[in-house]
Each structure stands twice: as structure tokens, then as C-alpha cells.
Amino acid sequence: MFLQTLITGLSIGGIYALMAVGYSLVFSILNFSNFAHGTIIMLGAYIGYFLISWFYSSLAISLLGAIVGAAIFALLNVSLAYIPLINRKAPPLYLMITSMGVSIFLENMVYVTVGSHFYSFPEIFKKSSVSFFGSEISTLDLFALIFSFIAISGLHLFLTRTKMGTAIRAASYDMTVASLNGVNMNRLIGVVFILAGAFAGIAGVFLGIKYMVYPTMGWITSKAYIAAVIGGLGSLPGAVIGGVILGILETFVSVYISSVIRDVFSFSLVIIFLVILPAGLLGKYLEEKV
Amino acid sequence: MQYILGVLSVIGIEIIATVGLSVFTGFTGLFSLGHAAFMAIGAYTAAILTYFYNVPFLFALLAGMLMSAAVSMIIGFPTLRAKLRGDYFAIATLGFGEAVRVILENLSITQGARGLPGISHYTTLPVVMVFSLLVVWMTRNFIWSKYGRNAIAVREDAVASEMAGIDLFKVRMISLIYSAACGGLAGGLFAHYLNYIQPAMFTSVLSTQLTAAVVAGGMGSLTGPIIAISLFIAVPEVLRVANMWRLVVYGLILVLIMIYRPSGIMGYHEFSFEILKKIIPGRAAGYAGKRGI
Numbered sequence: 118m119f120l121q122t123l124i125t126g127l128s129i130g131g132i133y134a135l136m137a138v139g140y141s142l143v144f145s146i147l148n149f150s151n152f153a154h155g156t157i158i159m160l161g162a163y164i165g166y167f168l169i170s171w172f173y174s175s176l177a178i179s180l181l182g183a184i185v186g187a188a189i190f191a192l193l194n195v196s197l198a199y200i201p202l203i204n205r206k207a208p209p210l211y212l213m214i215t216s217m218g219v220s221i222f223l224e225n226m227v228y229v230t231v232g233s234h235f236y237s238f239p240e241i242f243k244k245s246s247v248s249f250f251g252s253e254i255s256t257l258d259l260f261a262l263i264f265s266f267i268a269i270s271g272l273h274l275f276l277t278r279t280k281m282g283t284a285i286r287a288a289s290y291d292m293t294v295a296s297l298n299g300v301n302m303n304r305l306i307g308v309v310f311i312l313a314g315a316f317a318g319i320a321g322v323f324l325g326i327k328y329m330v331y332p333t334m335g336w337i338t339s340k341a342y343i344a345a346v347i348g349g350l351g352s353l354p355g356a357v358i359g360g361v362i363l364g365i366l367e368t369f370v371s372v373y374i375s376s377v378i379r380d381v382f383s384f385s386l387v388i389i390f391l392v393i394l395p396a397g398l399l400g401k402y403l404e405e406k407v
Numbered sequence: 408m409q410y411i412l413g414v415l416s417v418i419g420i421e422i423i424a425t426v427g428l429s430v431f432t433g434f435t436g437l438f439s440l441g442h443a444a445f446m447a448i449g450a451y452t453a454a455i456l457t458y459f460y461n462v463p464f465l466f467a468l469l470a471g472m473l474m475s476a477a478v479s480m481i482i483g484f485p486t487l488r489a490k491l492r493g494d495y496f497a498i499a500t501l502g503f504g505e506a507v508r509v510i511l512e513n514l515s516i517t518q519g520a521r522g523l524p525g526i527s528h529y530t531t532l533p534v535v536m537v538f539s540l541l542v543v544w545m546t547r548n549f550i551w552s553k554y555g556r557n558a559i560a561v562r563e564d565a566v567a568s569e570m571a572g573i574d575l576f577k578v579r580m581i582s583l584i585y586s587a588a589c590g591g592l593a594g595g596l597f598a599h600y601l602n603y604i605q606p607a608m609f610t611s612v613l614s615t616q617l618t619a620a621v622v623a624g625g626m627g628s629l630t631g632p633i634i635a636i637s638l639f640i641a642v643p644e645v646l647r648v649a650n651m652w653r654l655v656v657y658g659l660i661l662v663l664i665m666i667y668r669p670s671g672i673m674g675y676h677e678f679s680f681e682i683l684k685k686i687i688p689g690r691a692a693g694y695a696g697k698r699g700i
Binding site for chain 2: 149150198201202207209210211212213214215217218219220221222223224225226228229339342343346350377380381383384385387388391392395
């Protein structure tokens with residue numbers, strides 16, 4: 118029972134980690150809470166769903182389409198809504214309000230155009246499961262977990278082994294100094310949003326397969342913010358660890374205490390973390406500058 | 408006619424909540440993404456009191472206000488004491504708003520997600536008018552008082568105002584309690600106007616509507632948010648658009664205002680006939696960039 122709960126928690130935590138990575142990546146560069154990230158995840162899920170059910174494509178093509186589509190949406194989002202503010206050096210709070218606006222706009226745009234139906238992905242993975250030390254893990258969860266792990270490792274390699282990755286890491290410490298050293302900031306911000314969008318696409322498809330696809334599914338993505346806060350806002354390893362911890366804790370709470378209390382627990386957890394440990398487990402807490 | 412009076416009542420109720428939030432967001436400079444929770448607490452407290460316990464309407468409203476204020480202290484004390492950065496505080500209020508809604512959906516006295524039907528209809532248009540005028544007048548006085556001045560100083564520069572001897576925690580706390588009490592009052596009036604409440608009415612959509620009104624109206628103006636929320640409610644009713652398009656437009660307004668006019672409709676100014684005189688050509692005399700509050 119204990120091991121089973123742990124495995125279920127781990128598989129949910131993998132998806133939370135995927136969501137939190139994209140969110141944290143943006144936070145580490147621009148230092149604001151991108152509430153539109155959840156909506157991009159939702160759009161990724163829709164793209165993945167329509168590819169797989171209308172064009173009878175395989176999961177691989179659906180995943181790829183969701184990644185590309187969500188990345189394009191993220192890029193449009195940043196260049197239309199955020200860049201004017203960034204160029205004006207607006208305070209992070211303004212960017213946050215803008216991201217709220219983008220999220221409301223896109224979510225309700227889907228409502229009025231696509232409708233409020235709940236779509237479920239066709240059954241790609243038969244309801245089979247793999248046995249693992251006496252506990253069961255469904256094939257979908259196992260695949261999602263492995264794929265998340267590969268994607269996050271890929272991102273890690275990109276950030277540590279390429280020139281652009283180094284520039285991104287430099288900018289997360291100090292944007293001004295990085296741009297003085299010849300980093301093209303607008304291009305860097307674009308790349309960061311493309312990466313965040315790509316992760317949103319993957320997370321969206323897995324969320325859609327696991328639950329369903331509907332306009333307010335971005336609601337689940339508030340878990341991404343919680344995971345990022347636990348791990349430390351702006352820290353990528355923190356986002357992964359925070360996501361996994363949140364997934365496991367939530368599963369334990371819903372199994373051993375009550376599933377009703379689960380969401381109250383997560384939302385209280387974020388407040389407790391912000392008050393006691395605003396830097397999270399691995400992040401750095403920056404006071405508001407004068 | 409009945410319909411127009413109904414729309415006016417809703418506008419009056421929302422003005423109370425918006426004015427309350429404008430004290431917290433517009434004048435103290437802290438963002439809340441969970442203010443609908445205070446409306447929900449006020450609505451449920453007042454409705455449960457009149458519905459189950461036959462408490463007189465005014466006392467129930469008062470209890471709703473006090474309950475919202477008390478809960479705001481519970482959430483405000485740790486988060487404001489920790490002097491969280493603006494956006495961290497906003498995430499904390501987002502969590503708070505969701506947590507309150509989930510709790511309301513699962514308590515037995517609130518009848519869960521089904522909601523409370525059959526609440527007595529006490530909120531008439533005159534009642535709303537009296538309360539909203541009272542709240543606007545009190546808020547005006549609050550902003551012009553010492554506390555209001557301190558709040559504006561904190562919004563403009565927290566570090567400098569702390570240096571000048573202002574207790575940041577106290578000022579922010581008072582603003583939060585005041586805005587929560589306004590939210591509670593609006594919620595109580597709302598419950599007795601609609602005769603029916605359910606937790607799904609108080610989602611982040613409502614919080615967003617309030618925040619959008621304050622931002623669009625102008626952070627640092629009292630009349631701006633009042634104009635904004637009135638337009639937000641009246642224009643879709645006049646145009647008879649579907650509820651969802653309304654939200655699409657709210658989102659768009661937030662983005663466009665942040666890009667093109669971050670100070671909102673009124674900026675720091677208050678609506679006055681002097682400004683009208685300035686807008687009407689030939690009567691420009693007498694107005695020389697009077698900076699309101």
C-alpha cells in the first residue's frame with residue numbers, strides 16, 4: 118500500500134514537475150509569475166487532442182504537434198503582450214497582471230470558440246499496468262514518468278552544454294550584465310518562452326490523457342505554481358523536486374486522510390512555504406529592490 | 408424597468424467590493440487574487456444567519472463583515488508580517504481564495520456545492536444605494552485620513568516610508584481588513600439579492616473582475632474603479648453579449664491597459680467636473696493638472 122501510494126504520487130509528481138519547469142524557467146529570467154503558463158498547457162492539450170482524434174495520428178505526432186503549437190503560442194504571448202512592457206522596464210507586478218489578462222483572454226477564447234465540452238483522449242494505452250515489487254503502475258504513468266525525466270534531462274543538457282543555455286543561466290543571475298556581455302536579450306527571452314511552451318505542450322498532452330481536455334483544465338496547473346514555490350521560484354532543480362514532492366504528498370494525503378482535503382492541503386502548503394521559507398527548498402529569495 | 412433596477416442593484420453591490428479592493432490594491436499597492444473569498448465568506452455568514460437562525464438582516468450583514476475581517480486577519484497576519492514581495496503575496500492570496508472555495512464546497516452547513524437556495528430577499532435597490540453611498544463616503548474619509556496617507560506612502564515607496572516611521576505591517580493590515588470588510592458586506596448584500604448562493608459563484612473569475620476594475624479604473628483613484636466596474640457590468644448588459652465574451656474582453660482590457668495606459672482610466676485623478684470642463688474645449692481655464700490624491 119505504501120509503495121503503491123508512493124508510485125502513484127511519483128507519476129503525478131512527474132507531470133507537476135513538467136508544468137513547474139516551464140513556469141520556473143520564465144520566472145528565473147523575468148522574475149514574474151507567468152499565470153498564462155497554465156493556459157498554454159491547456160492549449161497544448163487541445164492541440165494534442167485534435168491531432169490524435171481528428172487526424173488519427175500517432176501519439177508521437179500528437180506530442181510533437183502539441184510541443185510546436187504550444188511553443189508558438191508562448192512565443193506569440195511574449196512578443197505581443199510582454200515585450201512592450203519589458204522594453205519599458207515595467208515592474209514585475211505589471212507583467213503578472215498582464216499574464217493574468219492573457220490567461221483569462223485565452224481561456225475564454227477557447228470557451229467561446231471550441232466550447233466547454235469535456236474531451237477525452239482516445240485510448241492509446243490499454244488499461245494495462247506493469248507490476249513492480251508487488252504494486253501496479255499503469256503503462257501511461259510509467260511512460261509519462263520516463264518521458265518527463267528524458268525531457269527534463271534534455272533541458273538540463275541544453276542549459277549546461279550550449280552557448281544559449283549558458284546565456285540563459287547568466288541572465289537568470291543578472292540580466293543587465295548578461296546583455297552587456299553581448300547577449301541579445303529579446304532573442305534570449307524568445308528562446309526561454311519557446312522552451313517553456315514546449316514543456317507546456319508535453320505537460321498538456323499528458324494531463325489530457327490522464328484527466329480530460331476542457332477549457333478550465335488550466336486550474337490543475339495552479340499546482341505548477343505550488344510546486345515551483347516549494348522548490349524555490351526560479352530554480353529548475355527546485356521545480357522538479359517541488360513537483361515530485363507535491364505529487365507524493367498530495368497522494369499520501371488523499372489516501373491516508375481524505376481526498377477532499379487534498380486541495381486545501383496543497384493551497385495551505387503554498388502559504389506556509391511562502392511565509393516560512395519564501396525561497397523554497399533551492400531558490401534564492403530576492404527582496405524587492407528599491 | 409425591473410430589469411434596469413436589477414442591473415443597478417448589482418452595480419451598487421459590486422461598487423462596494425471594488426471600492427474596498429481599491430483601498431488595498433489601488434492605495435496600498437498590494438495585489439490580491441483571492442478577494443472573491445471575502446465576498447464568499449460574507450455572503451455565507453450573512454445567509455446562514457438569516458436562513459437558519461432568523462437573525463435580523465442588518466445584524467447578519469454586520470456579522471458577515473466581521474467574519475470576513477476576522478478571516479482576513481488570519482491570512483494577513485503571517486503573510487504581511489513576512490513582508491512578502493508583491494507577486495509572492497499575490498500567489499498566497501490565490502491559494503487562499505481557492506482553499507476557501509474548496510472548504511465551502513465541503514462544509515455541511517453551507518450545503519456544499521449545491522449551495523443555499525431560498526434566502527430571503529432583503530436587498531432592495533434603496534438598501535444597496537444607501538450602503539454603497541455610505542461605503543464610498545467612508546472610503547473617501549479613510550483615504551484622506553492619516554491611515555490613508557500612510558497607505559499611499561507605502562504604495563509609492565515601502566522602504567522610504569518605513570524610514571519615515573510608518574509601520575508597514577500595520578498599514579497594510581488595516582487596508583486588508585478594511586477591504587475584506589467591504590467584500591463581506593458586498594457578499595452579504597449579494598446573497599440577499601440573488602436569494603441563492605453557491606461556492607462556484609465566488610471563483611477567481613470574480614476576483615479577477617474586481618482586480619481588473621481597480622487596474623482599469625486607475626490605481627490611486629476612487630472614482631476610476633467605480634466608473635470601471637459600472638461599465639464592466641452595464642456595457643455587457645446593454646449589448647446583451649454572452650457571459651463568456653465578457654470575460655474575453657476583461658482579459659483583453661487588462662493586457663491593453665498594462666501595455667498602453669498602466670495608470671488606468673483616471674490615473675491618479677478623481678472624476679470631477681473640472682476635468683469635464685477641461686475636456687470640453689474653450690472651458691479649459693481653472694484646471695492645471697490638479698493631482699487628486
